[in-house]
Amino acid sequence: MVEQAHAPAAPQVRVPQVRSGRDPVGGGDLTILNPRDGSTVGRVPMATRADIDTAFERARRAAPGWARTPATERGAALRAAAAALRENVDNLAVLNARETGRPVAEAREGVTAGAGTLEQYAELGPLHRGRSLVGDWSATDLMVAEPRGVVVALTPWNDPVAVSCGIVGAALATGNTVLYKASERAPHTGALFAEIVAAGLPEGVLNGLTGDGAVGAALAADPRADVVAHVGGTATGDSIRQATAHTGAKALLENGGNDPLIVDEGVDPEWAAHQAAIGSFANSGQICTSVERIYVHRALADRFVEALVAEAARRVPESAAAGEVELGPLVDRRHRDAVHAHVEQAVRAGATRLIGGEMPDGPGAYYPATVLTGCTPAMTVMREETFGPVAAVRVVDSFDQALDEAGDDRHGLAATVLTPSMEHAQRAWRELRVGTVKVNAVFGGAPGGAAQPRGVSGQGFGYGPELLDEMTTVKVVHIEPAKHPG
Known part of the structure; x- marks a missing residue:
């Protein structure tokens, strides 16, 4: 492909593993194939049980010193890490593109967004503090925030650097040490990220591991973990909930979503179709807050669907002539099979394929x-x-029907409503049981937003100042003067 021919050469990534000779937790090495052409990106060894033990031991040894490090110094380390990520943006973006099929330009945006997140936490960390309480005049009463200890960070493949910077940045800013495992679909990107960030930290503060789901499960179930932070699929999130219920670790989870888009009567159908296309097709539909289901008012349904089909037709596989990516591949063929199975089930049940929905050759x-x-x-x-890049459309007779059906779901990540009615916008954000509601834009938002997913979509804050609260625990301190004899 032209994109690969003109991209910087993939760096030789040293995966930080300690090989012990014992059987890997998940068995064998990971072989990563390029989803564009099936060529081998590389192989990485999976962590052994001994590697996991070593990583926990290193993190535990480093925890007291890192917790005592002044918050301003921890912030300086995060700023240095952000600068190092920017310096390595091309290598990280190309690795991401080769492992997951994400367009290089979008991958670069993910790296720079992640660097910005580290810089935000570099500033917020020193400002994160407890509060004093009003008690007896002769006593001092405080609520003090302290690091929880060792954070296990399990991150996804679809935006690996940006998401990693959120979890790892908040953990480090608040004085925690980290065991970090990237998705087995993006292990080279994760290994390089960990290596870059750890280079400016004391030994043992950030420990990178590679492996499949079995390695992640072993980390999540380990009683030495104080926090397990995971962004990824719902099934994995459910298993982490169960594991941490036994170990007592705090679980921070952003799991799968089934985000609805409501297209209300009175909006411009072509504008609404453009919004729907962005939400459904960006990164080939592989975004946590992608639009998964669309409810369009019957009054504009025909014009909306026609415009949406035209939007889909403009999104074609990568153009070698232009060197630009209109629609990249899915992360691998296994995932493509799962996406196609959803489409086939819908067609068998009576849905109509207006465009796409066929397994391509090549x-x-x-x-x-x-x-x-x-x-x-x-x-x-x-x-x-x-x-995946699938826009599933349901025509409804009223805004009430759309709101009712959009809310009838076990997920609770995000939702979007396109409407000219302030009343309908108000009802939507009040009534939809999700962590984020967007009105008249499928993506966007000010820096520092921190939503709490609902239902099976997760628990706990993600991003923003509130994530610093999640990474810390509060100790109440009461101090009185000692009584002197006499």
Whole structure:
């Protein structure tokens, strides 16, 4: 592909592992294939049980000293890490593109966004503090925030650097040490990220591990973990909830979403279709807050669907002539099979394929931008996260019907409403049981936002100042003067 031919050469990534000779937790090495053409990106060894033990021991030894390090010095280390990420933006972006199929330009944006997050926590960390209480005049009463200890950070493949910077940055800013495992679909990117950030930290403060789901499960279930922070699939999140219920670790989870888009009567149908296309097709639909299901008012449904099909038709696989990516591949063929299964189930149940929805020929894991109409609430594309470039459309007779059906879901990550009505906008953000509601824009928001997912979509704050609260625990201190004899 032209994109690869002109991209910087992939760096030789040293995966920070300690090989012990014992069997890997998950068995064997990880082989990563490029989803564009099926070529081998590289192989990385999976952590052994001895590696996990070593990492916990290193993190535990480093924890007291890092907790005592002044917050301003921890902030300086994060600023230095952010600068180092910016210096390595090309290498990180190319690795991300080769491992997951993400367009290089978008991958670069993810790296720079992650660096910005580290810089935010570098500033917020020294400002994070407890408060004093009003008690007896002769006593001092304080509520003091302290680091929780060792944080296990399990991060996803779809935006690996940006998400890692959020979890790792908040943990380090508040004085925790970290065991970090990136997704097995992006281990080279994760290993390079960990190596860059750890280079400016004391030994043992950030410990990178590679491995599959078995390695992640072993880390999440380990009683030496004080926090398990995970961004990824719902099934994995459920297993982490169960594991931490036994160990007592705090679980911070952002799991899958099934985000609805409501298109209300009175909006411009072409504008609404453009918004729907961005939400459904950006990063080939592989974004946590992608639009998964669309409820459009019957009054504009025909014009909206026509415009949406035109939007999908403009999103074609990478253009070698232009060297630009309109629609990159899915992360791998296994995931493509899962996306296609959702589409096929909908068609068998009565949905109509207006464009896309066919398994393409040729190498790689490409899947076309797809528009389905005639979708019903029982279809898998309306009940579960598809995580692919599929716009599943249901025509409704009223805003009330749209709001009711959008809210009838076990997930609770995000939702969008496009409406000219302030009343409907107000009702939507009040009534939808999700962590984030966006009105008249599928993406966007001010820096520092920190939503709490609902239902099976997770628990705890992600990003923002509130994530610093999640990474700390509060100790109440009461001090009185000693009584002197006599």
